[in-house]
Amino acid sequence: MKKSYLFGILVLFTLGIVADSVLAADQFINCRKFGSSVKIKIDGDPSDWPIASFGDPATLPDIDPAEQFTGPASTNALDPMALKTGDHFVWNIKKVLINSGSGQTASDAWGPNDFAATTYIGWDDTGMYVLNVVTDSTIGWYNGQADRDTSNSPAYTNDGIELWFDNADDKLPPNINTDPSSDEDLQLDVDIDDAVSKEEFGEVLTQSNGNPLEINMFRTALNTDDDAENAILAKIIHVAKLDSKAAGSHTSYVQEIFLPWKVFPKFESTHPIGFNLNWMNWDATQFVLMRWDQADESEVEYFRDMHFTSDQPLGATDINDWSLF
Numbered sequence: 001m002k003k004s005y006l007f008g009i010l011v012l013f014t015l016g017i018v019a020d021s022v023l024a025a026d027q028f029i030n031c032r033k034f035g036s037s038v039k040i041k042i043d044g045d046p047s048d049w050p051i052a053s054f055g056d057p058a059t060l061p062d063i064d065p066a067e068q069f070t071g072p073a074s075t076n077a078l079d080p081m082a083l084k085t086g087d088h089f090v091w092n093i094k095k096v097l098i099n100s101g102s103g104q105t106a107s108d109a110w111g112p113n114d115f116a117a118t119t120y121i122g123w124d125d126t127g128m129y130v131l132n133v134v135t136d137s138t139i140g141w142y143n144g145q146a147d148r149d150t151s152n153s154p155a156y157t158n159d160g161i162e163l164w165f166d167n168a169d170d171k172l173p174p175n176i177n178t179d180p181s182s183d184e185d186l187q188l189d190v191d192i193d194d195a196v197s198k199e200e201f202g203e204v205l206t207q208s209n210g211n212p213l214e215i216n217m218f219r220t221a222l223n224t225d226d227d228a229e230n231a232i233l234a235k236i237i238h239v240a241k242l243d244s245k246a247a248g249s250h251t252s253y254v255q256e257i258f259l260p261w262k263v264f265p266k267f268e269s270t271h272p273i274g275f276n277l278n279w280m281n282w283d284a285t286q287f288v289l290m291r292w293d294q295a296d297e298s299e300v301e302y303f304r305d306m307h308f309t310s311d312q313p314l315g316a317t318d319i320n321d322w323s324l325f
Contacts, residue, residue, distance in 0.1 A: 027081060029058045030087040038314060040122070043256065071099060071296055073294065097295065099296075117133065118132075119279075130257040139157075156213065174301045182221055189218065193213045209225045222264065273305075279292075
């Protein structure tokens, strides 16, 4: 009996190790390959995305309200096992770490009546695609950062999305804000300024360095404001499309972004990368960053692993669907 009891304990212990290993291996952002019949055109129209093929979103547990607006990593971010594997991202005010820098509290943070977003991802042999579908109660040039500027000189709406990459997936350097020396780790901001400035001013405004106003790299050795940086940004295709409402009355927008493989060092589908995203919203002089990974966005050590998988293609037709014949 004693030997049998010890054997049972050993079996349970071994199964526990195996279960933990399986669980640990299953904690990732699943960027699924598109089926061969899916062809995405970057035009701001999401109708060519196989939305119905997506499964559950990648999510972290709800944040303790006391951790909001504090800046450092949440308790959930510190726990590498907390992530629920998923293939896209859904904004949830209970799950994003909010930073506004404008004296807000969790009680008056942007709620479901002010903001909502779903961000889809996918890839093919040419690169990675991002679709960001946003509802925003206030959209417009002078509702963003630019509302502090009474002239037509370039500023920013700061409405859009931030994409964060750890392309070596080594979680180093720990913070690319304090150590922006790596060309493998970067922040890419993509705003809706191209669509808004074209509608309100009749032209797409640009930065002083000639880059489009709505796209920029920060906190990276690649951010050099020179021809090399411009050449990188020129390879990234992006389109923002506002809803059909009149100027000044928009309440939603769509962003589509295409990132070709190797546009950044070690940005390839052949290995996992570290990834994070922030949704950005600036309304009535108040800028809000909503951090999906529940940590300071420049802290690379808390980025989650993204795997580029092909075993469940997005939009692929099931060979057992006999209704096709």
